[in-house]
Amino acid sequence: MNKGIMDLNLFLSVFALIFLAELPDKTSVTILLLATYHHPLAVFLGASGAFVIQSLLAVAFGSIISHLDSKLVHICAGMLFLAFAIMMWRKQASCTEDVNLSSKRKVASFMKSTTTTLITLFIAEWGDLTQLATATLAAKYHSPVTIFTAATLALICVTAIGVFIGNKTKNYLNQQFLQKTAACAFALVGVGLLIKP
Numbered sequence: 001m002n003k004g005i006m007d008l009n010l011f012l013s014v015f016a017l018i019f020l021a022e023l024p025d026k027t028s029v030t031i032l033l034l035a036t037y038h039h040p041l042a043v044f045l046g047a048s049g050a051f052v053i054q055s056l057l058a059v060a061f062g063s064i065i066s067h068l069d070s071k072l073v074h075i076c077a078g079m080l081f082l083a084f085a086i087m088m089w090r091k092q093a094s095c096t097e098d099v100n101l102s103s104k105r106k107v108a109s110f111m112k113s114t115t116t117t118l119i120t121l122f123i124a125e126w127g128d129l130t131q132l133a134t135a136t137l138a139a140k141y142h143s144p145v146t147i148f149t150a151a152t153l154a155l156i157c158v159t160a161i162g163v164f165i166g167n168k169t170k171n172y173l174n175q176q177f178l179q180k181t182a183a184c185a186f187a188l189v190g191v192g193l194l195i196k197p
Contacts, residue, residue: 014150035166038113046117051155058134059148078194085187
């Protein structure tokens with residue numbers, strides 16, 4: 001039976017599964033923390049870009065992704081999080097929105113934040129439960145457009161929630177406190193990834 005390009009029941013099932021799996025995940029916490037420090041739109045675009053790429057890879061490779069060495073993935077992601085924790089801890093606290101910055105510096109800062117977010121989340125999400133779930137669902141249901149669209153939209157919705165909460169939180173808390181808290185959280189995630197079997 002041909003259901004066309006988009007199967008609504010499958011779409012809703014995949015969306016709910018990926019959304020609920022990602023909401024309490026380390027990635028959503030990372031997005032929230034990044035949004036307390038960087039421009040919210042830059043974080044949203046970087047995270048969304050990472051999720052689009054991850055979903056494309058998951059759908060394209062199907063169940064093959066689930067056979068990658070998860071230990072190596074966790075070690076690389078853990079080291080990256082620790083490196084970001086050290087950089088964030090040592091960075092001098094500064095106002096995130098300096099109106100005196102030149103237009104070129106603002107664009108460069110925005111692009112750097114977007115790129116940092118994209119790379120961080122791409123590596124952190126590699127081999128994650130939601131990526132493996134997307135790959136498995138793509139292999140099982142042979143409906144790549146539906147699986148890709150549902151999984152990507154679910155991840156982008158989680159991103160929007162994290163960016164919104166993170167951006168609102170930074171308005172009420174001391175920037176240096178947020179920076180140190182984010183550094184500690186990144187370090188904890190990094191250690192967790194390194195010791196995960």
